[in-house]
Amino acid sequence: MADTIALIGNPNTGKSSLFNSLTSTHAHVGNWSGVTVDKKLGKLKGANTTVIDLPGVYSLDPLAKDEAVVADYLMHNEPNLILNITNANQLKRNLMLSLDILELGYPVILVLNMIDSLHRTGRQYNLSILKDNLGCKIIATNARGHYGIKDLRNEIVKRGDFKEGPLKIAYPEIVQQAIRQVARDLVKKFGFTLQKATWLSIQYMNKNKYVRKYAESHHLTPLLEQTEYYDRQDFNNKILTRRLEFINKLLAEAVERVNGVNDIEISNQIDRVVTNPILGVLIFILILFLMFKLSFDWVGTPLSDYFDSFISGPLSNTFDNWLIQVGAIPALRSLIVNGIIAGVGGILAFIPQIFMLFACIAILEDTGYMARAALTMDRLMQVFGLNGKAFIPLIIGFGCNATGVMATRTIEQPKERLVTTLIMPFMSCSARLPIYALVTAAVFPQNQALIMLGLYLLGIFVALFMAKVYEVLFKVKENSTFVIEMPDYHVPRLDVLFHSTWENGKGFIKKAGTIIFAGTVFIWLLSNFGPAGFITNSSGSFAAIIGRCLVPIFAPIGITSWQIISSLFTGVLAKEVITSSMMVMFHTSSQAVLVANLTQFISPTTGLALLTFILLYSPCTATLATVKQETGSNKWMIYSLLSSTLIAYIVAFIVFKLSSLII
Known part of the structure; x- marks a missing residue:
């Protein structure tokens, strides 16, 4: 073994x-x-x-x-x-x-x-x-x-030269005597080793909640019968005091002074700025803005444009010509070129932007800043009934909502954990970035980073607002204890950045070969088949029929294109599929062509409402499944689906009306 x-x-x-x-x-x-x-x-x-x-x-x-x-x-x-x-x-x-x-x-x-x-x-x-x-x-x-x-x-x-037996700390005699007595009884009555029985005794007297629960479930009467005595005699404080004395004495003897540069003061000076209640929040917002500039203006988008031109040009044309040469039927050619390559390839063209954003997040983590951001936001989140312990899962939710929901396990209070789970879908995950990029390029080409920042801040605001609502509805009275280690500041290491970026980004590529592929084929079928069978004009397709039926519902928020409406519903499968669906609906594998098409259907006011709806509406199936897993209830999964979509519609309606007055 x-x-x-x-x-x-x-x-x-x-x-x-x-x-x-x-x-x-x-x-x-x-x-x-x-x-x-x-x-x-x-x-x-x-x-x-x-x-x-x-x-x-x-x-x-x-x-x-x-x-x-x-x-x-x-x-x-x-x-x-x-x-x-x-x-x-x-x-x-x-x-x-x-x-x-x-x-x-x-x-x-x-x-x-x-x-x-x-x-x-x-x-x-x-x-x-x-x-x-x-x-x-x-x-x-x-x-x-x-x-x-x-x-x-x-x-x-x-593995040599290990000291035999456990560490023995000289606790007060009253504690030592109780430990010896109960340990002997545990060995005699329950068959524990003396080593394990002694450790159980110390932890039980020290009010270890897990050990006390274990003792109750296993009916360890030697411990249970003395609980009131241990607590009345304040054994846990006696144990804690003696441990602190042991540690202080040990470190006083072991510490040695050497020649070195004390950089603690420099670190403290930086912390006083980045964790300031006001400056810290402004710095966090500025950092987010710079992340979006790098991802969508300076680096990510130019690289995506090159990638897109290759997929929509040489790659698509090569496959189309090859299929003609081998005599493929028109339906198969359409499926491969206008469906799979247009949909999946259109998504893969956004890889540079996605990876650039994950690289920025990796830099923030590796430098030690992210812990400071959590401390800074702790003060703000307390106003809304949460604390910094909920901030960490919410930040993780920027990468993937499903992963963020799983990260709520670190929150010990059940109601606070549920609240954090329910507001998680309002965090703008990386899967939404491709559709953001398309819409902003069509409507706000000169202000993409600013619009992106506004979307992320809107998601955070809606999440915190709903957290306050849930605090009142669920009568949350206790909050989790927020303790965070402040890591030292570091110069980021390239290998760490590469590993973190790849680990976070590879899931995007995996989805392209699985969920997005399946979603692309599904939407191609809907847009190329209708009541009359296979068609060449998508206006008579099942997708068009469904989209037109729903136009009255979406018209109040300015969305009247059946292609866009039909694409939105595929986003429940995975948010990335919205982009691939639009590629298929508008019969193009080129971002530039799709952007040009969208400008005909989306005004600035409609664009803001559409982006708001995409930001807030239904979590994807992976997130919904995770909500069910973490809450153990179908009820909360269904509630998350319905409530987020209703909230998305209400907020999008408000944005549409306000922007109509301003723009």
């Missing part, structure tokens, strides 16, 4: 970077049994050893689903080795989790990651003192610079 190594640490300690450095590139993600929290598995390079990257947690006392996974794993599994990843520059705080792990008694290597950040403060730790007091191996690393990775891998393979 292969050995197992578990990676455990606080968030933002570089745990994922270490995981990637230690494992092969064939790591895979799945779900823990019984919960919808991701687990990441990989193979240690050069060894038959499974590496498990557990969710980042601050303690083994869980608040959210992902934190409970770590406590559950340690309760029911015995890894051959635990890598406890810490931020060397924040070791005092990180060691609180380390003590929980070391008291369990499994072999542990304490990894002092980000050691370069510690050295820049003019400090270092005497590793021998740390090792002697903690009873585990200590390895200093810098995962970003690959420093110490080889030593860590060698230590993992060697």
